[in-house]
Amino acid sequence: MSTAEPIVSAAPQTLFDKLWALHEVEPEAVDRPALIYIDLHLIHEVTSPQAFAELSRRGLSVRRPDRTYGTIDHSTPTTPVAEDGSRNWVSSDAEHQVATLRSNCKAWGIALEDWDSQRRGIVHVMGPELGLTRPGMTIVCGDSHTSTHGAFGAIAFGIGTTEVGHVLATQCLMQRKPKTMAIEIDGPLAPGVDAKDVVLHVIGQIGVGGGRGHAIEFCGSTVRAMSMEQRMTLCNMSIEAGARCGLVAPDQTTFDYLQGRRYAPSGEAWEQAQRHWRALVSDADAVYDSHVRINARDIAPTLSWGVHPGQVMAVDAHTPASPDADQRRGLRYMGFGAGDAAIGRPVQVVFVGSCTNGRLSDLRQVASLLRGRRVHPSVRMLVVPGSAQVKRDAEAEGLDRIFIEAGAQWREPGCSMCIAMNGDLVAPGELAVSTSNRNFEGRQGPGSRTILASPLTAAACAIAGRITDPRDYLQEAAA
Amino acid sequence: MRTPFSRLVSKTMVIDQSDIDTDQIIPARFLTTTQREGLGKHCFADWRYQADGSPNPEFVFNHDDAAGAAILVAGANFGCGSSREHAPWALLDAGIRAVLAPSIADIFRNNALKNGLLALPVDESLYQRLLQRRGHAVEIDLQRQGIVLDDGTVALFELEPFLRRCLMEGSDDFDFLLARLPAIANFEGERAWTP
Numbered sequence: 001m002s003t004a005e006p007i008v009s010a011a012p013q014t015l016f017d018k019l020w021a022l023h024e025v026e027p028e029a030v031d032r033p034a035l036i037y038i039d040l041h042l043i044h045e046v047t048s049p050q051a052f053a054e055l056s057r058r059g060l061s062v063r064r065p066d067r068t069y070g071t072i073d074h075s076t077p078t079t080p081v082a083e084d085g086s087r088n089w090v091s092s093d094a095e096h097q098v099a100t101l102r103s104n105c106k107a108w109g110i111a112l113e114d115w116d117s118q119r120r121g122i123v124h125v126m127g128p129e130l131g132l133t134r135p136g137m138t139i140v141c142g143d144s145h146t147s148t149h150g151a152f153g154a155i156a157f158g159i160g161t162t163e164v165g166h167v168l169a170t171q172c173l174m175q176r177k178p179k180t181m182a183i184e185i186d187g188p189l190a191p192g193v194d195a196k197d198v199v200l201h202v203i204g205q206i207g208v209g210g211g212r213g214h215a216i217e218f219c220g221s222t223v224r225a226m227s228m229e230q231r232m233t234l235c236n237m238s239i240e241a242g243a244r245c246g247l248v249a250p251d252q253t254t255f256d257y258l259q260g261r262r263y264a265p266s267g268e269a270w271e272q273a274q275r276h277w278r279a280l281v282s283d284a285d286a287v288y289d290s291h292v293r294i295n296a297r298d299i300a301p302t303l304s305w306g307v308h309p310g311q312v313m314a315v316d317a318h319t320p321a322s323p324d325a326d327q328r329r330g331l332r333y334m335g336f337g338a339g340d341a342a343i344g345r346p347v348q349v350v351f352v353g354s355c356t357n358g359r360l361s362d363l364r365q366v367a368s369l370l371r372g373r374r375v376h377p378s379v380r381m382l383v384v385p386g387s388a389q390v391k392r393d394a395e396a397e398g399l400d401r402i403f404i405e406a407g408a409q410w411r412e413p414g415c416s417m418c419i420a421m422n423g424d425l426v427a428p429g430e431l432a433v434s435t436s437n438r439n440f441e442g443r444q445g446p447g448s449r450t451i452l453a454s455p456l457t458a459a460a461c462a463i464a465g466r467i468t469d470p471r472d473y474l475q476e477a478a479a
Numbered sequence: 480m481r482t483p484f485s486r487l488v489s490k491t492m493v494i495d496q497s498d499i500d501t502d503q504i505i506p507a508r509f510l511t512t513t514q515r516e517g518l519g520k521h522c523f524a525d526w527r528y529q530a531d532g533s534p535n536p537e538f539v540f541n542h543d544d545a546a547g548a549a550i551l552v553a554g555a556n557f558g559c560g561s562s563r564e565h566a567p568w569a570l571l572d573a574g575i576r577a578v579l580a581p582s583i584a585d586i587f588r589n590n591a592l593k594n595g596l597l598a599l600p601v602d603e604s605l606y607q608r609l610l611q612r613r614g615h616a617v618e619i620d621l622q623r624q625g626i627v628l629d630d631g632t633v634a635l636f637e638l639e640p641f642l643r644r645c646l647m648e649g650s651d652d653f654d655f656l657l658a659r660l661p662a663i664a665n666f667e668g669e670r671a672w673t674p
């Protein structure tokens with residue numbers, strides 16, 4: 001199997017099957033996994049240094065620097081550079097880590113979006129924005145939220161550092177083919193409900209281990225109607241259901257998003273690419289290993305109440321009345337009782353950002369509620385754009401003024417409080433409403449408590465200073 | 480080259496809790512390192528130490544009878560969350576050689592096996608048995624693909640042949656991949672369309 005001609009096959013195939021076949025250098029056998037070709041390898045400072053060190057130890061080279069692309073995002077400060085050029089590093093280790101990536105990229109001729117770059121961003125915001133992420137690709141990164149890129153009709157998944165080394169050296173990985181799962185979402189989204197609510201609802205339904213061993217294809221009329229930004233939010237969190245990856249078949253929405261982006265093809269190559277991309281759909285009668293159907297009408301603004309993204313509820317619902325042992329642990333950590341309402345609970349921190357919800361469309365949602373209002377005095381609110389491009393676009397629209405006038409902090413792009421390894425922390429015991437993707441114990445700092453929510457819900461909570469139903473503000477606006 | 484894994488006999492250490500994520504196994508603030516070594520002291524840091532840095536007496540890592548345990552028994556969906564390979568590095572550095580759980584998250588399992596940490600899903604009945612025999616000796620035999628408890632319970636497990644061979648030889652996929660370079664170059668040359 002070595003050509004990339006469209007697969008002619010009698011049996012109907014899923015999109016995932018087709019993409020997999022297009023990248024099989026050697027198919028799997030009983031005694032060994034398939035050899036899969038990787039089209040795009042994204043790297044960042046945290047999970048790459050040990051891989052480069054392994055390459056040196058073995059005397060190997062980076063095989064395809066042209067298929068490798070770097071950024072700095074995780075351990076970078078989000079406060080501006082000082083007048084003397086110094087930066088607010090959380091530690092010398094963090095600074096050293098970024099310097100290590102810089103020297104590795106320089107040594108191997110790998111493109112790196114560094115401090116001075118107008119294109120730097122969180123790896124999963126930057127890739128799509130630059131048109132590096134395209135339909136039909138295999139994309140990997142030493143980061144679990146690589147699943148985000150599946151929104152473009154790509155196989156995109158996170159790998160560990162050993163595999164980062166494998167891709168650097170060979171541009172290939174040894175992989176067993178996962179099973180396939182369709183998550184079909186149909187119907188219109190209710191006012192105040194966004195992609196984040198959809199995906200939290202889905203994880204609540206299938207569980208944090210529900211996608212284990214599977215590639216999830218999101219389909220159905222709700223998904224078709226979504227923007228690329230919304231599809232990215234959906235695919236971003238497929239890893240929180242334990243899935244190997246998530247994907248959406250490309251369509252006109254995808255092509256319109258990509259056209260004119262820095263690395264997107266142009267001219268005749270653009271026309272040709274679209275012809276290939278249009279074939280990237282699941283066959284009508286393709287069979288998935290499992291199939292989940294969700295009615296969009298059942299989805300309300302959704303929040304997490306516990307310590308993983310499967311412990312969720314509608315914003316106006318109550319925590320489990322008869323919790324099991326795991327739920328009890330989640331409740332206890334979060335300071336909730338069984339059967340409690342979330343609404344009304346005081347909030348100390350609101351974080352808007354991350355690769356889940358740090359794009360321009362997310363910031364617009366937040367600004368739509370904050371315009372002419374104030375962040376509650378008891379709330380510390382950070383708005384952290386997902387990339388330098390998002391920052392520029394937001395400032396061009398005056399969103400930064402809205403945030404600052406409302407009393408929020410407007411920061412430099414990066415992962416920031418999503419992973420809290422750069423010094424942006426939620427203090428022990430504080431409750432944060434966050435547009436990020438993980439509410440694990442201590443994720444936003446030791447002892448921190450995280451409630452995952454959409455940008456709109458986060459904005460509503462910031463204004464009220466407590467957990468609030470964002471629909472209250474929408475009604476107010478409509479009245 | 481890692482230490483080949485063929486047979487392990489050890490007492491167990493048990494965390495009977497589902498969905499133990501990689502942020503617990505190694506919190507993100509320890510990820511600024513550029514080394515693989517030295518993470519063992521931070522393994523489960525936020526459960527293992529109290530706010531003042533002293534050991535939390537309630538956490539199993541700090542129990543006297545857990546000293547020297549190389550087998551960690553934990554609840555379903557162990558290792559969910561991030562792709563950080565620092566998680567298996569930290570467990571190995573803390574002396575853990577095998578994790579037995581009813582299910583194990585995909586990326587963690589892959590990372591673990593590539594580092595010689597045997598991450599094995601076990602069925603619910605064996606898990607219950609392991610909970611009952613908490614702290615007792617367990618033998619894991621990779622050659623025979625069997626787990627033997629000290630009460631005589633025997634369970635066989637499946638492990639994909641390629642991974643099993645890598646574990647037993649102490650190798651990883653690197654050499655195999657490098658041997659495939661001609662096929663990879665061929666694939667690149669013959670692709671009709673590159674996305």
Ligand code: SF4
Nearest residue numbers: 145354355415418419
């Ligand atoms: S924003 Fe959060 S989830 Fe996304 S890449 Fe950064 S740390 Fe990971």
